[in-house]
Amino acid sequence: MRRLVVILPVAIFAALLGVMGALLTDGERNNDPSRLPSPLVGKPAPAISLPAVADNIPGGFSTEDLKGQVTIVNVFASWCIPCLAEHPLITQLAADGARVYGINHRDKSADAVTWLRRHGNPYKAIGFDADARASLEWGVTGVPETFIIDANGTIAYKHAGPITPEVLKQKILPKLREIEGG
Amino acid sequence: MRQITAALAITLMTFLASAAPSLAVEPDEVLADPVLENRAREISTELRCVVCQNQSIDDSDADIARDMRLLVRERLVAGDNDEEVVNYIVARYGDFVLLRPPFQPNTLALWLAPPIMAVVIATLSVLFYQTYQRRRLAGTGPDPLSPSDRAELDALVERIARTSPPNPSNMQRSRFRAEIEAGLKPPEPDSEDAPTDGGEQTDDPQRA
Numbered sequence: 001m002r003r004l005v006v007i008l009p010v011a012i013f014a015a016l017l018g019v020m021g022a023l024l025t026d027g028e029r030n031n032d033p034s035r036l037p038s039p040l041v042g043k044p045a046p047a048i049s050l051p052a053v054a055d056n057i058p059g060g061f062s063t064e065d066l067k068g069q070v071t072i073v074n075v076f077a078s079w080c081i082p083c084l085a086e087h088p089l090i091t092q093l094a095a096d097g098a099r100v101y102g103i104n105h106r107d108k109s110a111d112a113v114t115w116l117r118r119h120g121n122p123y124k125a126i127g128f129d130a131d132a133r134a135s136l137e138w139g140v141t142g143v144p145e146t147f148i149i150d151a152n153g154t155i156a157y158k159h160a161g162p163i164t165p166e167v168l169k170q171k172i173l174p175k176l177r178e179i180e181g182g
Numbered sequence: 183m184r185q186i187t188a189a190l191a192i193t194l195m196t197f198l199a200s201a202a203p204s205l206a207v208e209p210d211e212v213l214a215d216p217v218l219e220n221r222a223r224e225i226s227t228e229l230r231c232v233v234c235q236n237q238s239i240d241d242s243d244a245d246i247a248r249d250m251r252l253l254v255r256e257r258l259v260a261g262d263n264d265e266e267v268v269n270y271i272v273a274r275y276g277d278f279v280l281l282r283p284p285f286q287p288n289t290l291a292l293w294l295a296p297p298i299m300a301v302v303i304a305t306l307s308v309l310f311y312q313t314y315q316r317r318r319l320a321g322t323g324p325d326p327l328s329p330s331d332r333a334e335l336d337a338l339v340e341r342i343a344r345t346s347p348p349n350p351s352n353m354q355r356s357r358f359r360a361e362i363e364a365g366l367k368p369p370e371p372d373s374e375d376a377p378t379d380g381g382e383q384t385d386d387p388q389r390a
């Protein structure tokens with residue numbers, strides 16, 4: 001009993017230090033908002049309806065248009081550097097046959113058009129979300145973000161932050177296979 | 183005089199109050215209806231800006247905080263009550279947007295850890311104190327001196343005290359007693375060794 005009295009506080013303190021140390025040094029979750037789980041995963045995609053970025057850019061879509069087959073919805077902006085970094089992978093996904101839609105987040109129409117001309121437009125349709133109201137509806141915290149919507153219009157997966165080759169291989173592609181198979 | 187003090191106090195409070203409100207809310211966001219606007223402000227202080235994390239949307243200058251403030255006002259104008267507005271945002275951004283986490287299964291540890299820790303620490307403190315007390319009392323065992331020893335000791339003390347010059351104080355008496363009592367104790371193992379060592383040295387003729 002007497003030994004317990006001595007050991008217990010030390011043990012509790014050590015355990016506390018351990019937990020705090022682990023949380024502090026764990027880069028995976030260290031204060032990174034993109035690691036927050038979205039409450040929308042598993043729920044129907046909230047209704048949004050967006051106009052086209054410009055007359056010559058295919059687009060304007062609403063949540064209803066997403067139904068019927070699996071769709072990747074990528075939230076991007078011309079001013080967003082990580083979006084540019086992930087753009088080749090988005091382009092690759094579209095080239096491989098995925099149906100990719102875009103939400104142009106808090107952008108200027110002319111800037112978006114220039115950006116798409118320069119870097120290519122892999123999107124089947126782009127919705128222009130200048131005031132980010134639709135992004136808010138979908139729980140977007142920043143750009144880029146990527147949603148996978150299943151054929152029923154349910155959000156199956158959400159990735160916050162740029163898609164890297166690792167994310168594509170370990171998260172996006174397995175998820176696509178899973179919901180397309182099932 | 184009292185009036186001057188009151189006036190000063192009011193002036194000071196006015197200055198402090200005007201310094202306090204955040205500047206994040208921009209004039210174009212403010213609703214015309216002051217009652218709705220007040221509700222919007224109150225709801226906003228409870229909602230976390232999801233990209234700044236430690237600021238409420240009422241305090242934050244981030245774009246998304248502004249958008250969320252506008253959304254709060256939009257819902258209020260649409261006729262939602264406060265709870266419906268908060269639920270609308272929680273449905274999209276999760277419980278994380280609440281600066282005051284709700285009490286539910288996955289936050290049990292968060293809410294219960296402080297009271298549990300308080301109880302554990304209080305219990306440990308009591309146990310520590312009891313152990314300490316027991317150890318302190320352990321020194322006062324049964325009297326090592328027999329009654330006759332004690333009588334002899336008392337007589338010795340009295341005799342020394344009487345022969346010492348002049349009028350020994352009570353303090354001196356107790357010191358004599360302590361010294362004699364120490365002398366009456368059975369020798370410690372250490373003090374037994376000491377003479378043996380000394381004896382060996384003097385008994386070694388080759389050293390001399």
